[in-house]
Amino acid sequence: MNTLLTQNDTQRRDRMLTLGAAVIGLGLLFAFDSMFDRFTMQIFKLCAINVILALSLNLINGFTGLFSLGHAGFMAVGAYTCAILSMSPEQKEANFVLQPIMPVLLNVQMPFLPSLLIGGLLAGFIGWVLGVVTLRLRDDYLAIATLGFSEIIRVVLTNAQTITNGSLGLKGLPRFTTMWWAWGSAIVITLFLVLLIKSTYGRAFKSIRDNEIAAEAMGIDVLNMKVLSFTISSALAGIAGGLLAHYLTTIDPKQFIFLKTFDILLIVVLGGIGSITGSIVSAIVVTVLMEALRFLDGPLNLGFMVTNGIPGLRMVFFSALLMIVVIFRQQGLMGTAEFSWNSLARIGLLPKRGQKSGKGVE
Amino acid sequence: MSSLLQTIDVNKKFGGLSAVTSLNMDVGAGDIIGLIGPNGAGKTTSFNLITGVYTPTSGKVIFNGQDITGMKPHAITHLGVARTFQNIRLFKEMSVLENVLVAQHMRMGANIFEATLRLPSYLKKEKHVHERAYALLEEVDLVEHAHAKATSLSYGKQRRLEIARALATEPKLLFLDEPAAGMNPQESVELMDFILKIRDQFNLTIVLIEHHMQLVMGVCKRMYVLDYGVTIAHGTPEEIQKDPKVIEAYLGVE
Known part of the structure; x- marks a missing residue:
């Protein structure tokens, strides 16, 4: 009886804390929206997009245990679909200078939300087709197949001149991705994934990651589950691609080379393969560091020598960081652990029994 | 006796190696059946053939009146076949x-x-x-x-x-692959009681692979002895203990 009471107390405490944190979070978003200058705002929005990308890659790589490297391809599908659907006919005519756009696509113009969703659905559909074909493969073979696929997408985008404007890319996209769009999508997708992972489907995904043969013997339709996870992951990557397109306002096929996938993989590995919390924290930290360390690319005065600017030097920092993590802390920041109010209580940041409200917690 | 599981002339070849030859098992509902044999005799392979991990090279597996040969493991589990693994x-x-x-x-x-x-x-x-x-x-x-x-x-x-x-x-038929491996004698005795208990409680039919003879002889109604993939004997524990072929396979002959 006594333990039941404490459990209820803890539940009430957690609910208050979550509510408090949500209010504070919303307040912070409002504050940032009015406080930040345009440049800081851009970084802040990019954080949200990278959160979505990291989470979607983590679903397939971390929770389902499939080493997929096709993310850039799905982003490209989402980005192009969303861009083409939402641009006005005039903008399209201005863009397609070498060859005119297909007449069917010329006059299509939709608001941002449906374009974004259709981009996600199309990416999801392509993910489904690819999944049905390649998810019979395992480990490295799957990685190679998905990597190859991602490059195929890029080559198709480069050559489908009348649909994508080829290597000229699309310019002057409407700047739809506001802070609210970016973070709104990130929050909705995070909630969706948390609910999915904690449901029986999430358990099925994790069982495949932990032991495929046992999962199959316990009645899990492994191939179907893998395809499901892969499809969801691709669809979310497509949505992130759409947000990215209208954040950058310019897209071309070269942005979606396979190196883009490795940027996201870096975030996932640093945050912890199989942790939603880890991916979110890591996405924000890495995105901010990418900008904060920009001074490394410029001229550096090291006291004993002066360099005159080595472009790409900041990436060396991330390479080194990745190596250190892989050697000393393979599980990344969080491993497979997740944030919970209880874990805060355990390390003594919160009273163990629930008297305190959500105030004072960030 | 109504049989729940039947394997009819099941063979499995890995390249040139015959892992299982002419496996003919007949398991009645409610039975506890033992599958014994020296290491590498094809016991686990037999389990894998029945539960769909491997597809038999030839032969048929009939569960509950339905041909399940070549079905996927999860589909077979869905029909009511569950298993544990030798290596956990x-x-x-x-x-x-x-x-x-x-x-x-x-x-x-x-x-x-x-x-x-x-x-x-x-x-x-x-x-x-x-x-x-x-x-x-x-x-x-x-x-x-x-x-x-x-x-x-x-x-x-x-x-x-x-x-x-x-x-x-929610299985009807449960395969236990060396459930007593690594257990001390006391735990093995408890396991024996436990197997009998779950059989009655969950209306199970159980097939088990085990090297622990006391356990097998204690709980099994009938047993099959495999050696080099061939069924060299089957019958009640008493019959098996006396069978010269079994003694030869386990102890060797002069």
């Missing part, structure tokens, strides 16, 4: 409770929308599988470890968890 295959990163919950995924029949949106219909199912999972953990005496990581359990407890997980799939 728990879901390592998941809790003890989650291990049992996963095994009920198939029977939950929850679609992804109701599951993700936490619709009342799903919450009801979720509550039900939790209750069942706790009941099963109670059965194998692991409730206190429900939230521990599966791999943090001791070896014997991991074996019990594997059985609980297999039971969670």
